[in-house]
Amino acid sequence: MYLTVLFVLSIFAAQLLRVQAFDASATQAAALSKRLVTSVSPAMRARILDTNGQVLADSVERFTVVADPTAIPEYTVRVDGRRTKVGVSRAAAEVGPLLGMDPGTLTALFSRAGTRYVVVKRDVNPAVWRQIRALGVPGIAAERTAARVYPTSMALGQLVGFVQPRDQTPGGGLELMLDKTLAGKPGTMIAEQARDGYIIPGSERQDIPAVPGRDVRLTIDADVQWYAQNALAKQVTAVGAESGTAVVIEVATGKIRAAASYPSFDPNDLGAAKAANLRNYAFNDAFEPGSTGKLMTMAAALQQGVVTPSTGVIVPNRLPRAGLSFKDNEDHPVESFTATGVIAKSSNIGTMLIGERVKPSVMESYYRAFGIGQRTPVQFPGESAGQLAPASKWNTSQRYTVLFGQGYSLTAVQAAGVFQTIANRGLRMPPSLVEGTANDSGTIVPVPAPKGIQVVSTDTATKLSRMLEEVTGKDGTASAARIKGYRVAGKTGTADRYDEKLGRYNGFTASFIGYAPAERPKYVVAVFIQRPSAGMFGGALAGPVFNQVMSYLIERDNTPPSTPSPLQYRVYAPTPLSDRDPRVLSDARAKRDGL
Numbered sequence: 290m291y292l293t294v295l296f297v298l299s300i301f302a303a304q305l306l307r308v309q310a311f312d313a314s315a316t317q318a319a320a321l322s323k324r325l326v327t328s329v330s331p332a333m334r335a336r337i338l339d340t341n342g343q344v345l346a347d348s349v350e351r352f353t354v355v356a357d358p359t360a361i362p363e364y365t366v367r368v369d370g371r372r373t374k375v376g377v378s379r380a381a382a383e384v385g386p387l388l389g390m391d392p393g394t395l396t397a398l399f400s401r402a403g404t405r406y407v408v409v410k411r412d413v414n415p416a417v418w419r420q421i422r423a424l425g426v427p428g429i430a431a432e433r434t435a436a437r438v439y440p441t442s443m444a445l446g447q448l449v450g451f452v453q454p455r456d457q458t459p460g461g462g463l464e465l466m467l468d469k470t471l472a473g474k475p476g477t478m479i480a481e482q483a484r485d486g487y488i489i490p491g492s493e494r495q496d497i498p499a500v501p502g503r504d505v506r507l508t509i510d511a512d513v514q515w516y517a518q519n520a521l522a523k524q525v526t527a528v529g530a531e532s533g534t535a536v537v538i539e540v541a542t543g544k545i546r547a548a549a550s551y552p553s554f555d556p557n558d559l560g561a562a563k564a565a566n567l568r569n570y571a572f573n574d575a576f577e578p579g580s581t582g583k584l585m586t587m588a589a590a591l592q593q594g595v596v597t598p599s600t601g602v603i604v605p606n607r608l609p610r611a612g613l614s615f616k617d618n619e620d621h622p623v624e625s626f627t628a629t630g631v632i633a634k635s636s637n638i639g640t641m642l643i644g645e646r647v648k649p650s651v652m653e654s655y656y657r658a659f660g661i662g663q664r665t666p667v668q669f670p671g672e673s674a675g676q677l678a679p680a681s682k683w684n685t686s687q688r689y690t691v692l693f694g695q696g697y698s699l700t701a702v703q704a705a706g707v708f709q710t711i712a713n714r715g716l717r718m719p720p721s722l723v724e725g726t727a728n729d730s731g732t733i734v735p736v737p738a739p740k741g742i743q744v745v746s747t748d749t750a751t752k753l754s755r756m757l758e759e760v761t762g763k764d765g766t767a768s769a770a771r772i773k774g775y776r777v778a779g780k781t782g783t784a785d786r787y788d789e790k791l792g793r794y795n796g797f798t799a800s801f802i803g804y805a806p807a808e809r810p811k812y813v814v815a816v817f818i819q820r821p822s823a824g825m826f827g828g829a830l831a832g833p834v835f836n837q838v839m840s841y842l843i844e845r846d847n848t849p850p851s852t853p854s855p856l857q858y859r860v861y862a863p864t865p866l867s868d869r870d871p872r873v874l875s876d877a878r879a880k881r882d883g884l
Contacts, residue, residue: 331435332473334457335502337449337464339511340546340724345449346439346464346556348457352418352431354388354409360428361399380426387420388413412436412454437464441511443553444518447569448509450670451556460559461567463507463722465670470726473502504727508544513537513842518549520837521816525551528830529822531796534570534701535834536815537842538709540804543718543739545667545702546812547838548572572669575676575698576798576819579784580635580827582694584707586644587632588753589655592745595646596628596874598756601862603875604631608638611685615641618783630860633759635766635781637693642874644692645884649680652691658744659707660717661699666739667722675699694784705815708802711757712778712810715750716741754778755856758807764860769832770801772840774850778810779803779835781827786820796820801831805839806851814838 337346362376381395388395388410398407411434418431437452439445450462459465459472476499517535525533537547548571554562568574590596604624608615617637624636631639644652656662662677677697678687690696702720710717718741725733745753757778761767766781781801788795799818804810816831816838824830842848868875 331433331457332475332499333435333501334437334452335471335473335727336504337467337471338504338506339509339514340507340544341510341512342506343440343511345441345445345507345509345511346437348435348437350415351411351434351436352413352415353411353434354413354418354421354429354431356399356407356409356430357405357428358399358401358407359405361426363428364426380424380429383424384409384421384426384429387417437556439556441515442557443555444515444549445509445511446554446556446562447550447567448514448548448571449556451559451567454559461670462569463505463669466668467505467723470505471502474500476500504731504733505723506725506733508539508546508722508724509548510537510546512845513838514547514549516841517547517814517834517838518551518553520834521549522551522553524830524834525818528818528824530818530830531820532570532574533819533834534574534815534817535838536571536701536705536813537838538702538705538720538813538815540709540712540810540813541718543706543709543720544724545720545722548702548722568671569669570817570819571701572665572667572672573700574819575673575700576786576817577695577698577784578704579694579782579798579800580637581704581707581780581782581800581802582697582699583632583635583640583692584711584753584757584780585656585659585661586640586647586652586692587628587756588659588711588745588749589647589652590628590643591749591753592655593647593651596643598627598629598752598858599862600628600643601866601870601873602626602628602631602636602639602642603866603868603873604636604639604642605876608641608876610641610645610689613686615689625862625864625866627859627862629756629759629858630764630862632756632780633762633765633860635760640693641689642876642879645689645879646874646882649683649688653677653680655744656691656697658717658742659710660703660719661697661707665700665702665706666719667702669722673698673700675703694782698787701815701817704800704802704817705813708779708804708813708815710744711750711753712804712813713741713750714747715743715745717744752856754807755854756858757803758854759858759860761803762860766826767801767803767828767832769828770803770835772805772836772843775805775843775848776807776851776854777803777805777839778807781832783825783827797825799825799827799830801827801835803835803839805843806848808851808854811846811848812839812842814842 334348364380365372365374377399381392385392450464459468477497521533521535533551535549550570552566554566664674675698687696719739725735761771761777784798785794786796786798802815804813816834818830866873868877
């Protein structure tokens with residue numbers, strides 16, 4: 290027995306020697322690894338601001354309350370001056386009302402076997418967490434998180450975008466586009482934790498603080514956005530349309546002051562949003578423009594010297610081209626228009642007679658100079674470039690349909706940019722959406738201004754702008770867009786809308802794009818109504834929204850009334866016109882010239 294006991298004690302001594310001497314560092318490391326916990330502290334996501342500093346998206350501190358079911362049974366409180374163990378039921382009864390949870394549900398969570406980590410509740414207000422922490426329940430802790438809030442709600446939902454509530458990862462819009470700037474860098478904390486879940490005072494600890502993201506200021510004006518969004522929503526609802534878009538661009542800079550879409554969604558309540566409403570139609574939706582595209586055809590013809598605003602155009606009831614018989618929207622007898630009248634009356638046939646005198650390759654070059662067929666420098670998530678095939682690939686009918694806005698597609702922002710070019714005397718300023726980013730000290734540093742592109746001459750733009758004024762004149766197609774006391778230049782549009790699901794045309798795009806006062810415009814307002822059920826014409830459907838938004842801008846900026854135009858252009862040509870006159874365009878002349 291003596292030898293046996295001596296042998297056993299020898300084994301114990303050897304093991305003790307191994308643990309405390311030979312394997313001391315490894316044993317200490319193993320013990321430390323069990324005590325060490327690593328927690329990640331998320332970086333506060335930076336704010337998105339409008340051009341005036343109004344907050345469009347912000348992050349607020351929140352906590353996720355967690356529990357260790359093995360520690361909570363040790364909960365004690367002072368009863369009659371003595372510490373008494375009250376355990377799980379008392380903890381649930383005291384924590385439940387603070388979290389707005391049923392004590393029975395909490396009791397089940399706090400008693401869960403086989404785990405030391407249970408999520409109790411997410412998105413807890415800091416004030417509530419302070420009350421829970423003051424109870425001193427062992428095993429109950431909190432992980433610092435953040436919640437994203439959007440003060441402007443649905444007005445900017447499709448533009449600002451959203452983040453996933455659980456982990457704050459961006460899901461769309463500017464939140465996704467600007468994520469690297471907004472997100473910041475998470476921090477980490479490594480510390481020794483006792484069995485009850487609390488950090489051991491004076492123990493080994495390493496902190497790497499989180500680096501917050503940087504604020505971004507947009508070109509968007511929240512007030513203009515709100516007004517445009519509401520005007521658009523009312524009209525889309527009133528005419529039973531599928532959707533609508535309204536874009537406001539500053540003429541001199543190309544800055545986008547509003548990019549409204551409807552239907553929209555509330556990024557504060559992502560669970561109620563429909564998937565189809567998460568995208569921003571102003572950037573993501575490409576469609577054929579219809580008659581608003583005639584502006585580019587006329588600009589090319591004026592710049593190439595094919596016509597002047599007063600050139601006569603004999604417009605027949607039908608125009609045979611490419612084996613087809615083209616017509617205007619309504620049947621009419623032979624009309625005698627000027628080139629100005631072709632725009633004012635939105636004649637497809639007149640536009641074809643003018644546009645066919647510009648070579649297809651040259652016409653294509655003007656369209657591309659206006660920004661068609663290419664994504665804007667904004668690079669909005671999911672942004673469409675639209676479609677414009679090379680002129681060499683245009684089929685026989687497309688050579689004519691592109692002239693009046695069918696056979697290619699663009700986005701609302703691209704279409705608004707075309708009119709910005711004319712309003713800015715032929716100088717296209719690429720659209721922009723970000724105005725500046727905060728530096729390390731929090732000061733907003735402006736981004737470099739984009740370089741302008743001279744698409745047509747100042748003289749051409751001035752003449753075309755005056756021609757566009759006749760669209761809202763007494764003989765034009767957009768009486769609903771008129772603003773009393775101000776000269777309004779613009780263009781209506783009605784286009785067949787292609788349905789990719791059906792593989793055919795289905796419904797219409799009704800639009801109006803314009804600016805006022807025409808002689809010194811500050812903003813371009815573009816409005817698009819998609820698949821309306823109550824009508825199809827852009828002047829009647831989109832014109833009223835343009836009128837409301839532009840009237841608001843004029844009133845807000847205290848814009849003085851217009852002065853009479855020194856240029857007076859006729860809509861109707863003097864009759865009779867002769868197709869032998871070189872100043873007159875007609876089908877007969879086109880055939881003689883081999884067109």
